[in-house]
Amino acid sequence: xxxxxxxxGLLPLVIVAATAILVMLGITWQRHHSGTAALTVGGLALAxxxxxxxxxxxxxxxxxxxxxxxxxxxxxxxxxxxxIAAMSPHYLTGYTGPQEEFYLLLLCAVTGAxxxxxxxxxxxxxxSLELLSMPxxxxxxxxxxxxxxxEAGIKYLVLSAAATAFLLFGMALLYARTGQLEFGxxxxxxxxxxxxxxxxxxxxxxxxxxxxxxxxxxIMPFHLWTPDVYQGGIAPATLVLATISKLAVFLVLLxxxxxxxxxxxxxxxxxxxxxxxxxxxxxxLLALFQLNLKRLLGYSSIAHLGYLxxxxxxxxxxxxxxxxxxxFTYVVATLGAFGxxxxxxxxxxxEDAADLHHYRGxxxxxxxLAAVMTLSLLSLAGIPLTAxxxxxxxxxxxxxxxxxxxxxxxxxxxxxxxxxxxxxxMVTLYLPEPGSQxxxxxxxxxxxxxxxxxxxxxVLILLLGIYPVPMIDWMAALARAA
Amino acid sequence: MELAFYLSGLVAVLATVGVITGTSPVHSVVYLIxxxxxxxxxxxxxxxxxxxxxxxxxxxxxxxxxxxxxxxMLNLRADAERTPPLWRQPIYWLGPSLLxxxxxxxxxxxxxxxxxxxxxxxxxxxARAIGLTLFGPWxxxxxxxxxxxxxxxxTASHVGRRSDPGHSSTPRNAPNRGDTP
Numbered sequence: 001x002x003x004x005x006x007x008x009g010l011l012p013l014v015i016v017a018a019t020a021i022l023v024m025l026g027i028t029w030q031r032h033h034s035g036t037a038a039l040t041v042g043g044l045a046l047a048x049x050x051x052x053x054x055x056x057x058x059x060x061x062x063x064x065x066x067x068x069x070x071x072x073x074x075x076x077x078x079x080x081x082x083x084i085a086a087m088s089p090h091y092l093t094g095y096t097g098p099q100e101e102f103y104l105l106l107l108c109a110v111t112g113a114x115x116x117x118x119x120x121x122x123x124x125x126x127x128s129l130e131l132l133s134m135p136x137x138x139x140x141x142x143x144x145x146x147x148x149x150x151e152a153g154i155k156y157l158v159l160s161a162a163a164t165a166f167l168l169f170g171m172a173l174l175y176a177r178t179g180q181l182e183f184g185x186x187x188x189x190x191x192x193x194x195x196x197x198x199x200x201x202x203x204x205x206x207x208x209x210x211x212x213x214x215x216x217x218x219i220m221p222f223h224l225w226t227p228d229v230y231q232g233g234i235a236p237a238t239l240v241l242a243t244i245s246k247l248a249v250f251l252v253l254l255x256x257x258x259x260x261x262x263x264x265x266x267x268x269x270x271x272x273x274x275x276x277x278x279x280x281x282x283x284x285l286l287a288l289f290q291l292n293l294k295r296l297l298g299y300s301s302i303a304h305l306g307y308l309x310x311x312x313x314x315x316x317x318x319x320x321x322x323x324x325x326x327x328f329t330y331v332v333a334t335l336g337a338f339g340x341x342x343x344x345x346x347x348x349x350x351e352d353a354a355d356l357h358h359y360r361g362x363x364x365x366x367x368x369l370a371a372v373m374t375l376s377l378l379s380l381a382g383i384p385l386t387a388x389x390x391x392x393x394x395x396x397x398x399x400x401x402x403x404x405x406x407x408x409x410x411x412x413x414x415x416x417x418x419x420x421x422x423x424x425x426m427v428t429l430y431l432p433e434p435g436s437q438x439x440x441x442x443x444x445x446x447x448x449x450x451x452x453x454x455x456x457x458x459v460l461i462l463l464l465g466i467y468p469v470p471m472i473d474w475m476a477a478l479a480r481a482a
Numbered sequence: 483m484e485l486a487f488y489l490s491g492l493v494a495v496l497a498t499v500g501v502i503t504g505t506s507p508v509h510s511v512v513y514l515i516x517x518x519x520x521x522x523x524x525x526x527x528x529x530x531x532x533x534x535x536x537x538x539x540x541x542x543x544x545x546x547x548x549x550x551x552x553x554x555m556l557n558l559r560a561d562a563e564r565t566p567p568l569w570r571q572p573i574y575w576l577g578p579s580l581l582x583x584x585x586x587x588x589x590x591x592x593x594x595x596x597x598x599x600x601x602x603x604x605x606x607x608x609a610r611a612i613g614l615t616l617f618g619p620w621x622x623x624x625x626x627x628x629x630x631x632x633x634x635x636x637t638a639s640h641v642g643r644r645s646d647p648g649h650s651s652t653p654r655n656a657p658n659r660g661d662t663p
Contacts, residue, residue, distance in 0.1 A: 002621045010622070017629055024632070062619035101640045108633035115626050127623050131630040138637030153641070 002061055009059025009066050012047040012074055013114040019043025020107035027100045034445070037089040040103040044085060044110070048078045065120035065183075065255075068481030072324050073117025073251040076331055080243040081110045083335050086453040088236045090446040091342045095143070102142060102236065105135035109240060113248035120259075122171045122181040125252060129167070129216070132245055133160050139237035140229055146351060152232025159215065159225045167212025173205030174262055183255070186262045202262045209256065210272065216249040217305050218298075220279035227286075230298030235345055235352050238294060239338040242301050243331045250308060254323055257312050258482070273313050273407060279306030280414040287421050294354040296421060297337060300380060303414050304330050307395050310411070314402040320482045322394040324475035329379065329391035329464060336376030336457045340369050343450055356425065361433030368451070370429045372458040379461045381422040382415055387464035390472075486588040487527040493581045494520035500577055507553045509578075511546065516581045518542040523585060526592075532609040 007014065023039055026032070051074065059066055085106060092099040112131030119125040137160070141153020174186050177199065186202075215222040230238050257263050283302030290296035308330070311323040344359070345352040353359075363370035379388035392415065399408040464471055497520060500513035518541045525534035616624055 001618055017625070020629065020632070024636075061622060063622060097643070098640065101636055104636055105633060108629055108636075111626070111629055115622070123620065123623050124626075127626045127630065131626050131633065134630055135633040135637065138633070138640055141637075141641055144641050150641075 003059075005057050006059045006061035008057045009054050010061055010064075010118075011050040011054040012078065013111060013118075015043060015047040015050055016078075016107055016114060017111045019047075020104060020111060023100070023104045023107060027104065031098065031100055033089065033092070033099045036100040036103050037085060037446075040085045040107060041082060043107065044078055044082045048075070048082065051075065051078075063121035063124040063182075064115075064118045066118055068478035069251050069255055069320060070118040071481070072320075072327075072475070072478045073248055074114055076247050076327060077110060077113045077117065077244050080247075080331055080335060081106060081240075083339070083453050083457065084236055084239050084243075087339050087342050087450045090444075090450040091234075091236055091346045093346060093444075093446055097143075097145075102139065105139050106236075106240065109135040109139070109244065113244050116248045117251045119252060120183050120255075122175070122183075122186075126167070126171065129249070129252075130164070132248060133164075133216070136237065136241060136245060139240060140233035142234050142237060148232035148351065149234065150232075152229040155225050155232075156229045163212045163215030163222070165212075166208050166215070170205045170208030170210075170212060173201050173208065177201050177205070178262075183259045184261075186260045203265060203268065206260075206262050206265070206268055207271065210253070210268070210275075213249055213253050213256075214275065217246055217253070218302055219275050219305050219309065220282050220302060221275070223279070223283070223302050226298045226302060227290075227295040230294045230301075231292055231354065235294070235338055235342040235354075238298075239335065239342070242297070242334050242338065246301070246305065247327050247331060250305070250312075250323070250327065254312055254320065258315075258320075269313050272309055273404065276306045276309035276313060277406060277410045279303060279309065280410045281306075281417075284414040284417040284421075288417060290421070291356050292354050293341060293356060293359065293425065294352065296425070297334070300418065300421075301334070303418060304380070306414070307392070307411055310395055310399050310404065310407050313404065313407070314398050316402075317479050317482075318398055318401070320479035321472075321475045322398045324478055325394045325468075325472060326391035328471060328475070329387035332457060332460050332464065333376045333379035333386075333388055336372050336454065336461060337380065339450070339454045339457060340373040340376070343369055343454065346447070346450070356428050359425070360428050360431050362429045364433045369454070372454050373429060374426050375458050375461050377422045377426055379465070381419050385462070385465045387461045387468070389465055390468045486592050487524060489584060489588045490520045490523035490527060493517075493584050494524065497578070497581050500581075507556075508550075511549050511553055512578045513581075514549070515542055515546050516578050516585070518546065520581070520585055523588060529605055530607045532607065532612055 019040065019042075022043070023036055026036060026039060051071070054066075055071060064070075085103065088102060088106075092102060109132055112128050112133075112135070115124060115128035116132055119128055137153055137157045140156050141150050143149040144153065171181070175181060178186050180186055211222065215225075218226040229241065233241065280303045283299050283304075283306060287296050287299035287303070290299060308323065308326055311319045311326065314322075341352065341354060344362070345354070359373075362373070375386060379386035382388040382392035392411070396408055396411055399405075399411065494517050497513045497517035501510045501517060504510035504513060518537060522534040522537035522542065525531070525537060
């Protein structure tokens with residue numbers, strides 16, 4: 001049963017869900033863009049502030065597990081959502097359709113992500129994952145009057161439904177063998193007829209689940225939707241896709257690998273190693289000659305998830321710490337890069353300004369934006385003194401410690417290729433300005449809030465790169481609690 | 483009971499093949515109804531009568547009626563006008579009818595076999611047990627499903643909107659829109 005203690009433990013989720021309801025009621029009463037955005041930011045901040053209280057009671061609600069991984073996912077999700085909600089108003093200012101629904105969908109997606117990172121049961125995993133994906137269809141297709149956005153939404157919807165079918169089939173296979181849906185109970189040992197070796201049905205179920213989750217993570221053989229959806233979706237929706245959706249699904253995959261006995265198999269680890277290797281090499285190679293910044297970041301996210309999968313392959317407490325550190329640095333850098341894209345594309349005029357030529361000479365127009373973009377790209381490339389270096393250092397250290405030389409080689413080769421295209425974008429920022437018309441900008445409160453958020457992100461990237469000790473200590477503490 | 487389970491499963495698979503190979507939407511919908519009823523019978527055979535009844539009421543009943551209405555409203559092409567002679571040809575109704583007859587045979591066999599609780603192999607899952615599970619330990623899942631439905635509704639109402647003042651790729655009306663709606 002769900003007790004009061006459990007509800008206190010779930011306080012962040014409850015607050016975010018309640019904010020979603022409040023936002024919905026507010027929209028039905030009176031549409032007010034600034035008010036809706038303020039309510040959203042307030043609700044997310046309140047949820048973030050309720051975390052110490054929720055963590056203190058050490059609740060264990062049914063079907064869920066509130067451990068270090070859940071706390072890590074909750075903090076990262078809420079912080080990213082807060083940044084997205086703070087930067088969206090300026091972007092949506094020029095959108096002529098209804099703007100308020102975006103915040104409602106964002107809050108629903110965040111609720112799903114919070115449930116997903118804490119799930120300890122297949123039913124919880126499934127419903128939360130759907131709750132995370134369903135608002136994203138609407139957010140990606142938000143600008144549905146333009147062809148690309150609608151195309152992106154439909155592509156994501158159809159392919160996501162196919163991936164969900166894989167996931168469900170995998171769960172059904174595991175259930176057929178064990179009669180259980182709880183993560184810890186999904187063990188082949190419960191079937192008495194088994195003698196030696198991994199059970200092929202259990203293994204098949206596990207592989208199907210990895211396929212289903214791999215689609216959401218856009219790792220290599222299941223990545224085909226990524227560039228189109230990244231390009232077509234409105235920039236804030238793409239940002240949700242790149243940060244909240246990926247980190248929540250990644251953490252649940254990590255938990256599956258750590259907790260579920262059915263995933264305990266060297267064969268499965270080798271398969272995931274292979275996926276990781278082709279993701280990091282393939283993602284970087286595909287990004288190499290992209291002229292569209294959003295597509296480029298989409299391919300680069302494939303490569304980053306490839307690096308991250310090393311933490312899934314390697315067992316042990318260090319893998320949780322590594323995942324935490326890398327996810328943190330990746331999310332911060334992605335928020336910075338997409339935040340600049342959102343800022344340059346604001347106010348909303350149909351298609352986003354994502355082609356590289358839009359960014360030519362950005363430094364001479366708005367040096368601050370160019371500086372934030374440079375920092376984010378340097379961090380994504382993993383240059384020292386930025387946050388990304390710490391993450392990459394952890395990943396390589398983890399791979400070396402477990403002597404996964406192929407994967408370490410993949411990280412090194414991928415990073416070298418990555419450096420080339422990140423630098424190419426950076427050089428574009430500082431080229432002399434072309435004659436083309438820059439977009440006109442609207443001054444106002446929304447713009448200042450967005451700029452302030454970008455500055456905080458940029459400072460965070462530098463700070464984490466120069467003095468990462470607090471973050472590392474925190475992640476190590478979470479890994480011990482996992 | 484085993485026979486009913488496997489027969490219904492086979493019917494479900496065949497009917498679903500009929501759904502995806504059918505060229506006419508209406509025929510696909512008819513096959514889909516047969517498939518859903520077959521799945522409902524599978525649930526009955528497994529000892530979950532509540533799930534079976536829900537399957538018939540919700541899917542075969544409510545949702546399929548919507549499907550049929552939508553297909554009938556959209557399918558106004560010229561070649562659909564000459565339907566009256568077509569339905570008399572057996573090829574159009576033979577498949578679904580045979581599958582439905584097989585299901586009926588399974589059902590009759592079940593009923594004539596006697597006490598239904600004796601016939602079911604597994605544990606009988608009643609509506610009460612389902613309700614106690616859903617609103618006991620699974621409460622969070624139910625609540626999250628509610629928000630899922632809300633998100634789906636908002637998505638559909640946003641994308642399905644017609645009265646949008648026009649997409650904003652025309653810059654002339656964009657700048658004069660301030661930050662108030």
